[in-house]
Amino acid sequence: MKTFKAKTGPFVEQPFYELAEIETICADELRRFDLYPSDPAPVRIDRFIEKRFNVRPAYADLPNGLLGFTLFGEKGVAEIVVTRSLDDEGTVPAERRLRSTLAHEGGHGLLHAHLFAFGQTPYSLFGDGIASDAPKILCRKDGMPGTGVTSKKPPYRWWEFQANQAMGALLLPKTLVEKAIASELVPMGHFGRPTLANDRRDYSIKVLSDTFAVNPIVARIRLDGLFPPGAQLPL
Secondary structure (H helix, E strand, C coil): CCEEEEECCCCCCEEECCHHHHHHHHHHHHHHHCCCCCCCCCHHHHHHHHHHHCCCCCECCCCCCCEEEEEECEEEEEEEEHHHHHHHHHHHHHHHHHHHHHHHHHHHHHHHHHCCCCCCCCCCHHHCCCCCCCEEEEHHHHCCCCCCCCCCCCCCHHHHHHHHHHHHHHHHCCHHHHHHHHHHHHEECCCCCCEHHHHHHHHHHHHHEEEEEEECCHHHHHHHHHHCCCCCCCC
């Protein structure tokens, strides 16, 4: 990880993570708590939150447009709160959005807790009707994939982008994704890099969505990150 002076956002410093770093951090943390599945299967993300941060996710009535937030204390993550509406809806898409929200907040905990260690309180993230002036990161719908907010492109928030990368790595670990769609991958190039044909992308998204209990949009974004579309396979 490299650190730069932040040009945008509420923090003094901006960490920069290569995607490979985030992949390694998330995989190592899952293995550390024996929560990295041996075969493709849903990651027990709620259990990971409990074991890694020693907190149990709480549910509350949050303001419209707010999915959840992570509260930070002297020792890192002090509380993770998710909107009660996701838990109450009781549908499969809502359950999967809940899992994604927990993983997103876990991403903040893994990647951004150190930003609060030196009093870098992000005041510009406050003021959404949430009581307490303790340092927190708010997770809004426009920062999460698949939440139905499509009226305009959301502003770029690097801390949300990084948390979403961690969300993908936590819910769909790279080696398990490759294993789940192994029959669809074809080696290409001098080094035989696995490649996914465009005409098998929709099918692979469905496989990943069902296998890892995530909504299709999350599976698509993860798949596109690991296997960028556009590859032309030899006939």
